[in-house]
Amino acid sequence: MSKKITSLKDLDELREEGLKSLYPDKTKIMVGMATCGLASGAKEVFDILCQEIKKTGLDVKLNSTGCLGYCQKEPLVDVIKPGWPRIIYQEVDGEKAQKLIENLAQGKIWKESILAKMEEDEFLILDEKKKYLFDPNTGLNGVPSYFELPFYHKQLRIATRNCGFIDPASLVEYIARGGYYSLYKALTEYKPEEVIEEIIRSGLRGRGGGGFPTGRKWYYCRHAKGDIKYVICNADEGDPGAYMDRSILEGDPHSVLEGMIIGAYAIGAKEGYIYVRSEYPLAVVRLKEAIKQAEEYGLLGENILGTGFNFPIYINRGGGAFVCGESTALMASLEGRVGEPRAKHIHTVESGLWERPTNLNNVETWANVPVIIARGADWYSKIGTEKSKGTKVFSIVGKINNTGLVEVPMGITLREIIYEIGGGIPGGKKFKAVQTGGPSGGCVPESMLDLPVDFEELTKVGSMMGSGGMIVMDEDTCMVDIARYFLSFLQDESCGKCTSCREGIKRMLQILTRITQGKGEEGDIELLEELSEVVKDTSLCALGGTAPNPVLTTIRYFRDEYEAHIKDKKCPARVCRDLITYTIDEEKCTGCMRCLKECPQKAIVGEKKKPHRILQEKCIKCGICYETCRFDAVKVE
Amino acid sequence: MNLQILEKVDEIIDKYGREKKALISILQDIQEEYNYLPRDALFRIRDKVGVPLTQIYGVATFYNAFSLKPRGRHLISVCTGTACHVKGAGKILEKLERDLKIKSGGVTEDLRFSLESVRCLGCCSLAPVVKVDDDTYGRVRQDELIKILSRYE
Numbered sequence: 001m002s003k004k005i006t007s008l009k010d011l012d013e014l015r016e017e018g019l020k021s022l023y024p025d026k027t028k029i030m031v032g033m034a035t036c037g038l039a040s041g042a043k044e045v046f047d048i049l050c051q052e053i054k055k056t057g058l059d060v061k062l063n064s065t066g067c068l069g070y071c072q073k074e075p076l077v078d079v080i081k082p083g084w085p086r087i088i089y090q091e092v093d094g095e096k097a098q099k100l101i102e103n104l105a106q107g108k109i110w111k112e113s114i115l116a117k118m119e120e121d122e123f124l125i126l127d128e129k130k131k132y133l134f135d136p137n138t139g140l141n142g143v144p145s146y147f148e149l150p151f152y153h154k155q156l157r158i159a160t161r162n163c164g165f166i167d168p169a170s171l172v173e174y175i176a177r178g179g180y181y182s183l184y185k186a187l188t189e190y191k192p193e194e195v196i197e198e199i200i201r202s203g204l205r206g207r208g209g210g211g212f213p214t215g216r217k218w219y220y221c222r223h224a225k226g227d228i229k230y231v232i233c234n235a236d237e238g239d240p241g242a243y244m245d246r247s248i249l250e251g252d253p254h255s256v257l258e259g260m261i262i263g264a265y266a267i268g269a270k271e272g273y274i275y276v277r278s279e280y281p282l283a284v285v286r287l288k289e290a291i292k293q294a295e296e297y298g299l300l301g302e303n304i305l306g307t308g309f310n311f312p313i314y315i316n317r318g319g320g321a322f323v324c325g326e327s328t329a330l331m332a333s334l335e336g337r338v339g340e341p342r343a344k345h346i347h348t349v350e351s352g353l354w355e356r357p358t359n360l361n362n363v364e365t366w367a368n369v370p371v372i373i374a375r376g377a378d379w380y381s382k383i384g385t386e387k388s389k390g391t392k393v394f395s396i397v398g399k400i401n402n403t404g405l406v407e408v409p410m411g412i413t414l415r416e417i418i419y420e421i422g423g424g425i426p427g428g429k430k431f432k433a434v435q436t437g438g439p440s441g442g443c444v445p446e447s448m449l450d451l452p453v454d455f456e457e458l459t460k461v462g463s464m465m466g467s468g469g470m471i472v473m474d475e476d477t478c479m480v481d482i483a484r485y486f487l488s489f490l491q492d493e494s495c496g497k498c499t500s501c502r503e504g505i506k507r508m509l510q511i512l513t514r515i516t517q518g519k520g521e522e523g524d525i526e527l528l529e530e531l532s533e534v535v536k537d538t539s540l541c542a543l544g545g546t547a548p549n550p551v552l553t554t555i556r557y558f559r560d561e562y563e564a565h566i567k568d569k570k571c572p573a574r575v576c577r578d579l580i581t582y583t584i585d586e587e588k589c590t591g592c593m594r595c596l597k598e599c600p601q602k603a604i605v606g607e608k609k610k611p612h613r614i615l616q617e618k619c620i621k622c623g624i625c626y627e628t629c630r631f632d633a634v635k636v637e
Numbered sequence: 638m639n640l641q642i643l644e645k646v647d648e649i650i651d652k653y654g655r656e657k658k659a660l661i662s663i664l665q666d667i668q669e670e671y672n673y674l675p676r677d678a679l680f681r682i683r684d685k686v687g688v689p690l691t692q693i694y695g696v697a698t699f700y701n702a703f704s705l706k707p708r709g710r711h712l713i714s715v716c717t718g719t720a721c722h723v724k725g726a727g728k729i730l731e732k733l734e735r736d737l738k739i740k741s742g743g744v745t746e747d748l749r750f751s752l753e754s755v756r757c758l759g760c761c762s763l764a765p766v767v768k769v770d771d772d773t774y775g776r777v778r779q780d781e782l783i784k785i786l787s788r789y790e
Binding site: 035036038039040071072074237238239240241242243246278279280281316317318319320321322333334335336337338339395397398399403404405435438469471473477482485486489492493495598600622623624627628 | 657658659660661662664665688692695696699700701702703717718719720721722723724725728731732735755756757758759760761762763764766771773774775778779780
């Protein structure tokens with residue numbers, strides 16, 4: 001029997017099947033099992049749930065899902081039972097999993113560890129809501145609704161619409177929430193030029209960092225000379241601190257495929273490639289599954305949806321090189337060569353992969369496409385700011401209470417993201433800066449927290465949007481050390497083609513290292529600024545062209561910290577090893593011997609119940625004593 | 638030349654239809670199979686696929702995923718992404734270097750562990766993160782490391 005979808009009726013039938021899978025007549029339990037969930041122990045929780053369900057003989061559908069974004073509270077477990085609202089449990093471990101099933105077996109709601117409830121699900125693409133029919137007397141009135149949580153209520157999830165809602169291995173569940181309807185619409189109702197027109201009017205810009213208008217890129221590629229054209233998905237998410245692409249690929253791989261197929265139709269491309277980081281093995285697995293399913297159902301490959309349009313997609317794993325996030329380096333890598341960028345006087349839309357017209361967009365950009373086609377450019381372009389339309393996914397990480405992935409309309413302020421959604425800085429510490437844009441970005445200080453976030457505004461203050469990583473730093477983060485960190489990253493990742501990038505970054509790193517060691521000299525700051533200009537102006541690609549940004553922004557906003565290192569030989573944040581000492585406060589020390597046992601250098605002396613002392617000549621400043629002391633007796637100065 | 642290696646390498650090369658553009662994929666599969674790129678394998682690729690050895694060597698040394706020396710039975714990857722860095726990844730790496738008596742990039746004498754730093758595993762919300770083989774550990778503390786490593790023989 002052929003499973004191929006060739007009509008709207010076929011799609012509707014699969015949607016029915018998918019809805020039954022999403023909302024079965026029996027209890028359903030979902031465990032968030034993207035990489036972040038797994039790292040928090042979701043696999044163990046899944047296994048115990050499985051085991052307990054068998055033991056109690058409960059009739060339960062158990063499956064994995066992607067990441068809801070609230071990584072701080074992982075592992076997350078959802079219970080969907082007819083007659084109840086959807087209940088989300090947080091920080092679930094083996095013991096909690098057992099209790100959950102125990103209560104379910106008795107027909108009761110387990111009321112502990114509940115993060116929130118959901119009264120309805122939204123199908124963004126179809127502009128529909130699915131209400132959970134439940135008895136209002138379930139005793140959950142005091143439990144907050146997920147959509148009203150401070151972490152969620154300012155979010156609008158377009159690119160991440162399905163993450164945490166569907167089983168990423170289920171095509172029918174994707175279709176149930178409106179998936180592949182946009183592809184059907186594009187292929188049967190739109191001419192390729194009309195698709196491009198729609199994307200241009202939507203104002204969608206590339207989410208990978210550059211922010212180039214997506215529709216215009218498609219237009220140029222469609223009109224470039226050549227019979228064979230390619231479409232590429234850049235899934236080489238290299239910016240440290242950004243992981244939204246991983247989350248989309250692991251939680252909703254079909255959204256990326258659907259976007260690519262629509263793009264290929266609009267551009268007239270013959271083949272598609274997904275270049276995915278080798279550090280993301282689960283994403284590769286999910287993509288492979290999704291491609292196979294899409295081919296089986298006639299959504300990908302030959303004669304898509306019976307329209308005669310052919311388009312296959314292939315997966316290539318990256319080799320672990322940051323520079324391959326640059327489009328020309330990525331294409332060189334796809335061709336099996338060393339990933340060195342080339343000059344772009346001829347654009348890749350004219351001559352890219354194998355010197356043929358090539359259109360490259362990143363994961364998040366592709367995932368936006370089906371929604372734009374479904375809801376229309378008018379709807380999409382109402383979201384965001386004048387020049388930056390739609391939403392952006394940010395990963396808020398570092399020194400912040402609610403770490404996680406959030407998708408918000410462009411134009412929201414940094415303060416809203418950090419304090420309202422992120423819940424502020426833990427431990428009563430003081431906010432110092434937020435780093436955006438990865439190694440090409442910069443550090444934005446507190447005085448600029450009311451900045452509306454969009455492509456232009458972030459560039460104005462010397463940073464950039466980049467792929468959306470936001471690393472929050474508090475008073476314990478040394479800004480000179482951060483600048484040094486990014487340069488050491490970039491020194492390792494520079495491909496070495498341009499002298500200014502290869503040698504310039506190295507020299508800048510040497511100066512910064514010297515400063516952090518207390519060997520800084522008068523004039524170092526000016527020298528760093530001068531070198532920065534040269535590296536910026538004379539490097540071929542964006543890696544070198546933006547490499548000095550972390551240095552320049554930290555000098556611009558935190559010059560006093562540089563001066564403290566250089567003139568006073570002090571690290572105000574108490575991070576730079578050569579400028580700090582660890583001592584024990586004899587008043588506070590109870591003589592518990594804990595630090596003494598943990599010290600790898602045996603640099604701590606003392607007897608039980610008597611204050612200990614650190615032998616400075618032996619101390620390597622590893623900080624283990626500081627971490628292990630329960631009485632706050634170890635001081636860093 | 639090791640005949641067993643050749644047989645396996647041929648199998649991998651043939652899987653990709655001996656295509657030059659598949660060089661990176663071929664090397665990735667060989668790396669996965671042997672934990673490193675054996676010298677014989679590189680010569681075999683030159684002969685069978687027709688890519689010059691200089692190019693193979695260039696690719697093998699350019700990308701972080703490849704190693705020309707044997708790796709340990711278990712690969713410890715310490716994430717040194719930005720979020721992990723501000724949450725103390727440097728100290729985690731140093732502690733491992735001291736305990737294992739090797740530098741980052743090295744292999745223990747008994748070939749039990751290889752130690753590497755890696756740029757962002759994408760679990761930034763759980764920083765600092767350490768990965769051993771396919772297992773990812775989040776919010777790692779220095780004093781937990783010995784216990785984690787004891788699970789790997």
